[in-house]
Amino acid sequence: MKILANDGISQSGEETLKNAGFEVINTKVAQEQLASFIKEEKIDVLLVRSATTVRKDLIDSCPTLKIIGRAGVGMDNIDLKYAREKGLQVINTPAASSASVAELVFAHLFGGVRYLYDANRNMPLSGDSQFKALKKNYSGGTELRNKTLGIIGMGRIGKEVAKLALGIGMKVIASDSEEGEREITLSFYNDQVVKIPVKTEPVEELIKHSDFISLHVPAQKKPIIGKEEISQMKDGVGIINTSRGGVIDEPALLEALATGKVSFAGLDVFENEPTPALKVLMDQRISLSPHIGAATLEAQDRIGMELADQIIAILKKEKV
Numbered sequence: 467m468k469i470l471a472n473d474g475i476s477q478s479g480e481e482t483l484k485n486a487g488f489e490v491i492n493t494k495v496a497q498e499q500l501a502s503f504i505k506e507e508k509i510d511v512l513l514v515r516s517a518t519t520v521r522k523d524l525i526d527s528c529p530t531l532k533i534i535g536r537a538g539v540g541m542d543n544i545d546l547k548y549a550r551e552k553g554l555q556v557i558n559t560p561a562a563s564s565a566s567v568a569e570l571v572f573a574h575l576f577g578g579v580r581y582l583y584d585a586n587r588n589m590p591l592s593g594d595s596q597f598k599a600l601k602k603n604y605s606g607g608t609e610l611r612n613k614t615l616g617i618i619g620m621g622r623i624g625k626e627v628a629k630l631a632l633g634i635g636m637k638v639i640a641s642d643s644e645e646g647e648r649e650i651t652l653s654f655y656n657d658q659v660v661k662i663p664v665k666t667e668p669v670e671e672l673i674k675h676s677d678f679i680s681l682h683v684p685a686q687k688k689p690i691i692g693k694e695e696i697s698q699m700k701d702g703v704g705i706i707n708t709s710r711g712g713v714i715d716e717p718a719l720l721e722a723l724a725t726g727k728v729s730f731a732g733l734d735v736f737e738n739e740p741t742p743a744l745k746v747l748m749d750q751r752i753s754l755s756p757h758i759g760a761a762t763l764e765a766q767d768r769i770g771m772e773l774a775d776q777i778i779a780i781l782k783k784e785k786v
């Protein structure tokens with residue numbers, strides 16, 4: 467059995483697969499050459515992150531493929547329905563990266579309320595005489611404590627974000643397809659467990675009551691946050707998006723940042739990846755990261771292991 471890890475795999479995942487007797491080709495084949503490579507090498511399993519797309523034409527031209535493994539959560543780069551119709555097993559790693567994405571949300575939030583993203587851009591360019599001016603520019607930040615965080619999408623990642631928020635004394639409201647109250651369990655290092663109820667409300671309500679908003683939803687056909695939604699938000703709201711670029715209408719966001727309606731945004735994902743719009747990249751009120759939510763050593767390690775375990779179980783015909 468041959469496995470192609472086209473966007474890489476953690477060392478632990480690769481070793482687990484090799485120890486189980488599989489051949490792992492850990493190399494990057496360009497999208498245009500991928501079909502012929504898979505055919506020639508008779509690849510059984512294709513592992514991808516978000517950089518490789520697996521569409522109908524690729525699936526049709528690779529009859530040896532049995533499994534497509536998505537090292538991550540979002541499956542928008544894979545024609546999932548078609549692959550399954552063709553009898554392929556498609557697997558992902560839904561739980562492995564939640565903690566890492568949630569921590570990145572807070573990196574953007576903490577940086578946002580204290581203008582760190584902008585200070586980092588400007589301080590190296592300033593001389594002694596400008597230090598005081600910069601100090602003034604970056605004063606007047608706010609605390610997160612006692613503020614309301616609105617979480618859109620209360621799945622695994624949303625819940626991790628809620629835990630961190632509650633842990634630093636924020637109030638959490640959430641919006642999700644499932645209405646009603648949610649209980650969030652906070653576990654501390656000394657085995658103390660605290661359960662806190664979180665109210666779920668429709669997005670239209672959540673956006674009116676949130677000081678900060680964080681999005682945790684799959685790719686959408688049209689943005690969840692556009693001009694109309696932004697107009698309903700509190701003045702000076704901060705918005706963080708680590709889910710998918712298209713869930714926020716970028717031109718509407720840029721306009722709202724320019725007027726001060728939105729005070730800052732933290733973006734890990736963009737409408738146009740891997741070449742986000744220049745206006746987004748150059749906006750001083752946006753804290754940027756290049757789609758690295760899941761890119762910690764720990765998350766990648768868990769992702770590799772979770773994929774390896776599932777592949778071994780499937781190929782050895784065990785129950786997944």
Ligand code: MLT
Nearest residue numbers: 515516537538539540760
């Ligand atoms: C995911 O869907 O798991 C994250 O966005 C990370 C990635 O795309 O690799």
